[in-house]
Amino acid sequence: MLDRIALNFAYLPPSHYSEAILALPSTEEKVGEVDAGYNELAPVLSKLLETMQPGGRIKLGNAGEKIVKDAILAGFLVENENQQVSLAFHNSWRSF
Secondary structure, three states, X not given: OHHHHHOOOOOXXXXXXXXXXXXXXXXXXXXXXXXXXXXXXXXXXXXXXXXXXXXXXXEOOOOOHHHHHHHHHHOOOOEEOOOOEOOOOOOOEEEO
């Protein structure tokens, strides 16, 4: 679905969603499969931000440092599992 959002084939209404859960692969069948899933996420972060209501959340699994930085640059606040915002990278970040 992320590829369709990136190509504008899937319409996401602005300020519509209060919560979204992104299901990216948690295990690899082929080398690099998990990284490929997160690589598809980076180009659509700004589109996802536009579709979220103020205070909305996007939840995903264990985001790596690169995707967390991309999310911050797209305009997200990034929280850890304790719902705390931190400026330092933390492995327990789960929500944008």
